[in-house]
Amino acid sequence: MSPTTLAHAIVAGVLLGCFYALMALGFSMIRSVTRALNLTHGDLIILGGYLGYWLWIGSGLHPLFLVPVAAAALLPLALGWQWLFQRLREPKELSSLVLTFGLSLFLQNGMLALWPGEYRLIASEALTASVSLGGLTLNRGRLLVAGLALAAVGSLHVALGHSRWGRAVRATSVDREAAALLGINVDQATQSTFLLAFALSGGVGVLFATLHYLSPSGGAELTLLAIVLTIWSGAGHARSVLGAGILLGVVETLTLLWSGPRWRELIVALMLLGTLLARAGGLVPRRSR
């Protein structure tokens, strides 16, 4: 194998990993603040993708202009989901699985009714061109998506670490009662987290639809991906989610390069199992986050 092929695989893995991180962020944030596992996460991304596709077909606008529209379209759902999550009984992890499994079926069947038949892709020419960087040929769409992912993770990291809102969200995610006693409106912190997570899912959905075909049942795989990254990184840490995403992306592309697609899922599953056995709280030591 030539060094160029290897370098190409690693760069492609990093770009893919950035996108994985962006897809997992919303799941990780909601998990962090509510302890709930949102199995509809991938379906919401797919829904954002379908909305983006529908708007793109109707308007012909550049897909990037549709990202904020799809993000905003999911905000009412965020409020509905939060209302439902507030009513979950303990243990929240388990009851959230039951609730969101039902909601996931509802969303999938709803999308199947609205967009039946065929697979959809936002095949915008603006994103399919190739660019040459340092001797490597890369897809412009993937580069753009990775850039947006880095910007989103960076902004979130700064906001969580240095803003009043970030302190409220972090304190709420660690100990809801203690945070409330310190004067933090934990309901407001939770609501803002839901709104941000759903907006991220909607926007990411449009980007996803520029790279992958949409199908109403395609969300399950994305939810699984978000679960894997959240387990690796621990919930609610934007930088760690990015690191875990890049690790997964690179492992995937190297596995594809060396062993072909047959081994991809198995290697990822083994890595997940290894993490769970070694460190239930995630790969990254908490103090260094």
Place this chain on the structure above:
Amino acid sequence: MALLEARGLSMAFGGLQALRGVDIAIEARQVVGLLGPNGSGKTTLFNILSGLLRPTTGEARFDGARLTTLPPWEISRLGIGRTFQIARPFAHSTVWDNVLVGVTFRARRGPRAALERRREVERLLATVGLLDKARATAGELSLGERKRLELAMALSTRPTLLLLDELASGLSPRGREEVMGFYGQLRGEGLTIFAIEHSARVLSRVADRLLVLDQGTVVADGRPEQVLASTRLVEAYLGEDDEP
């Protein structure tokens, strides 16, 4: 008018009656101790007063405001601070950041706010003797230091009434002496204190009044020497003071 007043507070958890028509009145700048055996309802009472629980019946007022319909963050903003029996600082954050959270949500916003917050955190850490541990994570602290950190966190909300839940319990004799010092210092600063302690002896040294709860009912209320003079009461409800 009393600063804190509760009338007929009752709390039932399913079939368990944790509080039964509790009446209390605490004047401003008083230090009031709350004693009682395990399961007598002390922490339940604190949970109601801090907004973590809604009572089944009855109501509580603080400085005229009705507490029993407010969420904890609004009660905190009214001026009630609270510590827990088992200290609950944010274990993976630094001592500095733990105190900064409360300061941030009580401080005004503006161009000089960051500097004021920094000074306030320094002042609070100096008050509880943790300034030299500011960069340590809360999880690295000893039990006594964690309790002092939680006291600083409660003070960071600028309370006028402090609910202290067993600040001295589990500490060495030296640690308990330090806590006694804090009680005196806070009282000197004009704070009103309502404190649960396991040790009647500890509380009698600092309290103006002692309340005794048993099975969710106030069974004694008076000056410390009156309450502790009742040998039968002490034996029946408080047990032997096992701390040296």
